[in-house]
Structures are given as structure tokens and as C-alpha cells.
Amino acid sequence: MTSAAALVRQRGALLGLLILAALGTMAVAAPWLAARDPIRTAAREALQPPGARFLLGSDQFGRDVGSRVVYGARVSLLVGVISVSIAVALGAPLGLVSGYYGGRLDALIMRVMDVLLAFPGILLALAIVSVLSPGLGNVMIAVGLSAVPGYARLVRATVLAAREHLYVEAARALGGRDGGILVRDILPNVVAPLIVTATLGLGGAILSAAALSFLGLGSQPPQPEWGRMLSEGRDYLREAWWISTFPGLGILLTVLAMNLVGDGLRDVLDPRLKT
Amino acid sequence: MLTYVGRRLLAVVPVLFGVTLAVFSMLFLVPGDPVKIMLAEFVTTPDQVARMRAQLHLDEPVLQQYGRFVGNALRGDLGMSIRSRRPVATEIGENLGSTGRLALASMVVAIALGVPLGLIAALGRNSWLDVAAMGVALLGVAMPSFWLGFLLIFVFSLHLGWLPATGGGDLPHLVMPAVALGTIAAAIIARLTRSSMLEVLGQDYVRTARAKGLGGFAVVVRHALRNALIPVVTVFGLQFGNLLAGAVIVETVFSRPGLGRLIVGAILSKDFPLVQGTVLFVATAYVLINVVVDMAYAYVDPRIRIG
Numbered sequence: 001m002t003s004a005a006a007l008v009r010q011r012g013a014l015l016g017l018l019i020l021a022a023l024g025t026m027a028v029a030a031p032w033l034a035a036r037d038p039i040r041t042a043a044r045e046a047l048q049p050p051g052a053r054f055l056l057g058s059d060q061f062g063r064d065v066g067s068r069v070v071y072g073a074r075v076s077l078l079v080g081v082i083s084v085s086i087a088v089a090l091g092a093p094l095g096l097v098s099g100y101y102g103g104r105l106d107a108l109i110m111r112v113m114d115v116l117l118a119f120p121g122i123l124l125a126l127a128i129v130s131v132l133s134p135g136l137g138n139v140m141i142a143v144g145l146s147a148v149p150g151y152a153r154l155v156r157a158t159v160l161a162a163r164e165h166l167y168v169e170a171a172r173a174l175g176g177r178d179g180g181i182l183v184r185d186i187l188p189n190v191v192a193p194l195i196v197t198a199t200l201g202l203g204g205a206i207l208s209a210a211a212l213s214f215l216g217l218g219s220q221p222p223q224p225e226w227g228r229m230l231s232e233g234r235d236y237l238r239e240a241w242w243i244s245t246f247p248g249l250g251i252l253l254t255v256l257a258m259n260l261v262g263d264g265l266r267d268v269l270d271p272r273l274k275t
Numbered sequence: 276m277l278t279y280v281g282r283r284l285l286a287v288v289p290v291l292f293g294v295t296l297a298v299f300s301m302l303f304l305v306p307g308d309p310v311k312i313m314l315a316e317f318v319t320t321p322d323q324v325a326r327m328r329a330q331l332h333l334d335e336p337v338l339q340q341y342g343r344f345v346g347n348a349l350r351g352d353l354g355m356s357i358r359s360r361r362p363v364a365t366e367i368g369e370n371l372g373s374t375g376r377l378a379l380a381s382m383v384v385a386i387a388l389g390v391p392l393g394l395i396a397a398l399g400r401n402s403w404l405d406v407a408a409m410g411v412a413l414l415g416v417a418m419p420s421f422w423l424g425f426l427l428i429f430v431f432s433l434h435l436g437w438l439p440a441t442g443g444g445d446l447p448h449l450v451m452p453a454v455a456l457g458t459i460a461a462a463i464i465a466r467l468t469r470s471s472m473l474e475v476l477g478q479d480y481v482r483t484a485r486a487k488g489l490g491g492f493a494v495v496v497r498h499a500l501r502n503a504l505i506p507v508v509t510v511f512g513l514q515f516g517n518l519l520a521g522a523v524i525v526e527t528v529f530s531r532p533g534l535g536r537l538i539v540g541a542i543l544s545k546d547f548p549l550v551q552g553t554v555l556f557v558a559t560a561y562v563l564i565n566v567v568v569d570m571a572y573a574y575v576d577p578r579i580r581i582g
Binding site for chain 2: 012111112114115116118119120121122123126127129130131132133134203207210211214215216217227230231233234237238241244245248251252255256259260
């Protein structure tokens, strides 16, 4: 049985893939799917409940919540992909070099990673945003950078295990150069756990970025971003629950889908990681 | 055990040194002149800018500045807030209790929800109970704490009127923030408890206990759960750190005073000394808490301190 068939067989992963496909369609086709301009305000149409005129209601500025949620999918998916790309692009090479060469370089890289890991949860991203100043671009950098130690450690551990394999020793005995061995013989071992971790990391990155935007440190108005929309709906919880409910649902479903797909990928690609 | 404690404490020193270096460097990594950024909202004369620079000792050699930073931090002096003109340490002291109570209450929620959920799932392995419990855990991990906070406010404050929506203070104020913050940790603990429990239930000593004729409850609680919780304890330190950091979000949701709101306010108002002081404090607390958890772990499980 091929990997894909095994993956689809798992109902959870399939559900995750379906949600992701829907979100991806929303993100790509936002201009056609959205009924209205997501940032155009209309004071007279403020706080309309969900109905025929506004499918998911309107916010305090008369903007269409549904259209903003659709455009928000674009922002969230993009933020997740870019953040995780930054983390992998920096973390994987660091882990490769650290694990393969060992010695002082390894010690130095790992001590730096230890220091970064001393800032728990979202605190590191907060510190980075405070240095770079608030904004969605800087949030992606901050969330990406704060995930680097995780990837560096994962790749290092995988490389350490792979380095001991007989075929690596053989390649070295045959006079293979370090660079060639790293890319041809060691890198393939790293790919599977990296894909699994990155998929699971996407959900976390989207959650962190939305949280930072919720705090006012990320996306700036009037951009339709789910975390920001939630904080804008804060004062209208009583009279207009829909302003914050639909973006919240968007975040929950996106992160849930990423985790389901990530769990499924793990079972297929890397059963050893299963807990 | 003493050697283990010594070794573990020694390993912390370079990490804490690195943390001070990283926090100290923040001011130098800011693109542009940090003093001008901090004073951007005020009309300033060059003289005032120079005075501020001197007040922050930015006119000294970098190494001397760093030495002063570490020396002061060790004495509990984290500098002055630019906005409030009060010592950063005082501001932290005033907000520490509220965040500490929130983090502890969240931990209680996480354990009280997570352990039974994982236990139920493990005992009813592959039954509908297992599927339901793990489904709840899956939702818990993906749930944004700020949205969960809104939902709780909507139901329990606005509709039922049972609990106050905002503010810090006594127990009623603590319930919803603790649930909003503790849910992710509860979900993680539930998944871990389940897998750990499944492993332990397959061990020989559990079979022996059953063979001796012990009842199901005694086997599960006295023999299996006690051992299954050992790996769960290791994540407490990690999760406690996540709770401390997560307080940033939940405190904002519930307009609750605390370190989290202090940091966010400081970042938004470019109060760099306050940001640095608070970040340094939380990171140091997190590192030290993890040392304590590691020691507790070594105490419970002798294999750790020998290995």
C-alpha cells in the first residue's frame, strides 16, 4: 500500500485534508467568493445580524464579516507557511551542521539554541516583535525565529542517528566529501521527520501569529486578519457575537486541520515519532 | 542525588548567562536609535535625548554597560520604566502575584481535566469513550485561548451572569481565565497520560498485580497510574512556562492585571527597559522552575540521577 493510500485511509487525516482544501480554495478564490469588499465600511449597515443581506453579519463599521473571514484565510495560511519556512530554512541547516560535524561548533550552536529555548512559549516571539516593532511581516519573522531551536534540535538528533549508519561510513571510506555525504546520504533521513514536524508546526505558527495580532502587535487595521477581527469584536460580544465567533471558528478549524494532517503524516512517514 | 543537584545547577549558569546577553542585546538590535524610538511620542530637544542616553548609560562602552546590566539584575535592579518612571522591579512585583495565581490555577485546571481524560481514554482503549476523549483533546490543542475566553464570557458572564467577565481579584475572577489558559495544557496532558497509561498497563507488574487477585481499581490507581504519571510530571515544567507566556493573551482577554499585560503595554509604548526587565524575569523564572521540576523528577525516578 502506498503512503498516500494509507494516509487517506485514516479518517482524521482525511477530514483534515478536506478542511484544508476548503480553506485553500477560500484563500485562492477570495476575490470571487467574498460577497463584498472586506475593508469597505458602511456606517449605516453596522452590526447587522447574520441573514440574507450579510451571510455572517456585519461588524461595527458595517463591513461584511463573511467577506473578511474569507480574506482572513489568505492571511492566516500565508503567515503559517512563511513562518514555518523561515524556521525550517534556518533550523534545518543549523541542525545538519551541528549534528554532522559535532565538536565545538555543535556545542556552540546547541548552547545558543538552549538560550532561545529559555524563553517559554510566545515570549520569544513577543521579545522579537518588540525589537522589530509591531506589524504582520515582523510577526512572521518573530514566529519563524522562535521556532528555529525546535527544528535545529530535531534535525541534529536525526543526523546523529544517521551518521552511524554503515552506508555513511562506506561513503566516507570511498573518499566522499562531507558536503556530498551530507546531502546525498544524510539529508534523506531528515526529510520525513521534518515534513511531519513542519506540518504540525503550521498549526502552532498560525495560532501564535493570530494571538500576536489579537494583542495588536501583528496585523494592523483595516486588514482582515482573524486574530485582529476577534479583538475588534471584543466590545460587541453582547450585541454582536458574530463579529468574533466566525474568525475564532476559522482559527480553530485551520489549526485543527493542520494537526489532523500532521498526525496522519506522522503515522505514515515516521511511525517512530508516534506517541 | 547531591551530585545530580550540583550538576543540574551548574548547567543552568551558562543558559542564564546567555539569557542576560540576549535580553541585553535587544536594545542594540532595534533598527534605528532606540532612544529616539522611545521618545518618539514626545517633543524632545537634543539635550533631553542626550540626558536619556546618559540615564540609560548608552554613552558607555558596551562591555561596561553589559556588566552593569548583569550586576544590577543580580541585585534585583532591572532599571526604570520610561513611561511610569518607576523601577521595573516594582512594576513586576506588583503584577507577579496576579499572574502567578493565574498560572497555578491553570495548572490545576490542566491536571484536573487532563489526567482523568487521558485515564478514561486509556482504560476504554478504542471504544467510543477513547474516541470522544481524544477528540476533545484534539479540539483543546487547536483552540485559541483568546477565543475560548470570549466564549466563556459570552456564556457565563453575559448570558448566565454567573461569573464576572473582567478584572483581577478573588476566586470568581480566576475561574474563566484559568479554564481558558489551562485548556491547551489539559489537552496535552490528556494525550500524554493516555499513551503513558497504555504502556504501563502492558507491563508485567500490572499483570502480576491482577494475578494476585487485586481489584481493577487498585491495579489501575496504585500500580498503573502512579507509574504512568512519571513522564507526565516532566512536562509540568515546560507547560508551566507555556502558561506563564500564555498569560499574556488571557490577561488581555479578561482585562486582568499581570505580567502579560505589563509586557504587551510596554511593547506597544516602546518602553524598552520595562520589556527587557519583564522578559528577563519570566525567562529566568522559567529556567529555574524547570530545574526544580527536574530535581523532583530525579527524586521520584532514581534512574535519572544515576544516568
